[in-house]
Amino acid sequence: MTDRQSVLVIDDEKINLQIIGDILRDEVSVMLAKSGEQGIRKAIDYRPDLILLDVVMPDMDGFETMNRLRHDARTSFIPVIFITALDDSSHEEKALLMGASDYIQKPLHTNIVQARVRLHLQLVKQRNMLEKLANIDPLTSLANRRKYQEVIEQEWQRAITDNTSLSLLVIDIDNFKQYNDCYGHATGDKVLQQVATVLASHLIDNRLVARYGGEEFVVLLSGCSQEESERVARRCMEDVEELNLIYTHEDFSGKVTVSVGGCTMFPGPNCRTEDFFNAADEMLGLAKRSGKNKILWKLPSNPHTITE
Numbered sequence: 001m002t003d004r005q006s007v008l009v010i011d012d013e014k015i016n017l018q019i020i021g022d023i024l025r026d027e028v029s030v031m032l033a034k035s036g037e038q039g040i041r042k043a044i045d046y047r048p049d050l051i052l053l054d055v056v057m058p059d060m061d062g063f064e065t066m067n068r069l070r071h072d073a074r075t076s077f078i079p080v081i082f083i084t085a086l087d088d089s090s091h092e093e094k095a096l097l098m099g100a101s102d103y104i105q106k107p108l109h110t111n112i113v114q115a116r117v118r119l120h121l122q123l124v125k126q127r128n129m130l131e132k133l134a135n136i137d138p139l140t141s142l143a144n145r146r147k148y149q150e151v152i153e154q155e156w157q158r159a160i161t162d163n164t165s166l167s168l169l170v171i172d173i174d175n176f177k178q179y180n181d182c183y184g185h186a187t188g189d190k191v192l193q194q195v196a197t198v199l200a201s202h203l204i205d206n207r208l209v210a211r212y213g214g215e216e217f218v219v220l221l222s223g224c225s226q227e228e229s230e231r232v233a234r235r236c237m238e239d240v241e242e243l244n245l246i247y248t249h250e251d252f253s254g255k256v257t258v259s260v261g262g263c264t265m266f267p268g269p270n271c272r273t274e275d276f277f278n279a280a281d282e283m284l285g286l287a288k289r290s291g292k293n294k295i296l297w298k299l300p301s302n303p304h305t306i307t308e
């Protein structure tokens with residue numbers, strides 16, 4: 001696998017596809033489509049980094065193709081450069097107003113096409129990097145709360161469509177204030193990092209581990225049974241204890257431990273992601289009030305509601 005960026009070229013003229021393909025092929029992976037319809041399909045299937053789109057095409061012209069790309073969440077973020085022989089500023093204005101990133105006039109000049117494509121691919125790289133930074137907690141390198149919110153919404157919809165379950169663990173370090181009081185914030189930060197590493201070791205394809213805030217973490221499991229999710233919760237709890245982070249405080253002496261609140265449910269249209277989080281969080285609160293270093297699980301009622 002290469003990490004080459006990819007460009008989709010949509011043009012009804014075979015010769016144009018060939019020329020643009022030849023201009024770009026040394027620097028990027030090139031995909032070709034000979035109609036708007038085919039281009040939209042390829043954009044959805046392969047998510048190119050950039051699209052070069054011819055304006056004048058039979059059946060569906062570039063503007064209509066652009067319109068459809070912009071209205072599909074799977075393709076709306078892909079930058080589009082229009083390519084056209086039309087020498088009319090109103091077309092250029094229309095394309096830019098529709099959200100085109102750039103506009104290239106035919107006849108094509110190799111250096112200009114390469115330079116503009118390079119520029120927009122560089123912008124894509126920077127955008128991707130910013131997006132990554134915006135989703136990562138800098139202290140622990142786990143996903144942050146913002147990313148959790150994004151993923152839970154997606155997984156929630158997916159679970160409704162596929163009629164599968166979701167489980168959520170809300171995990172909180174016990175007596176962390178006392179730990180900070182004993183050893184200071186900098187050492188407390190190291191504990192957060194160690195706990196994050198332990199939790200991240202349980203990260204596989206259908207899971208998200210995130211730092212929700214402060215000393216609280218979440219693990220979201222898609223399509224896992226309650227039993228399996230409880231097993232993951234137990235492993236997380238035991239692994240933190242096995243870090244053997246012993247400390248002594250006037251109110252407490254022992255190891256760093258965590259408490260876990262859990263909930264498994266089949267999402268339905270009548271419940272919200274906040275209810276799901278609150279159910280697990282409520283269990284965490286109970287676990288804290290009933291001695292800490294334990295897991296409590298919200299019991300399911302019927303598949304579409306959360307038991308009160």
Ligand SMILES: Nc1nc2c(ncn2[C@@H]2O[C@H](COP(=O)(O)OP(=O)(O)OP(=O)(O)O)[C@@H](O)[C@H]2O)c(=O)[nH]1
Binds near residue numbers: 184188
């Ligand atoms: N070192 C460090 N401490 C943090 C960070 N975020 C939150 N905390 C600390 O976490 C502690 C949370 O305190 P509390 O909410 O009282 O919770 P607790 O002491 O863990 O008590 P219980 O949750 O009831 O077990 C506070 O001392 C916060 O300063 C952080 O990024 N780094």
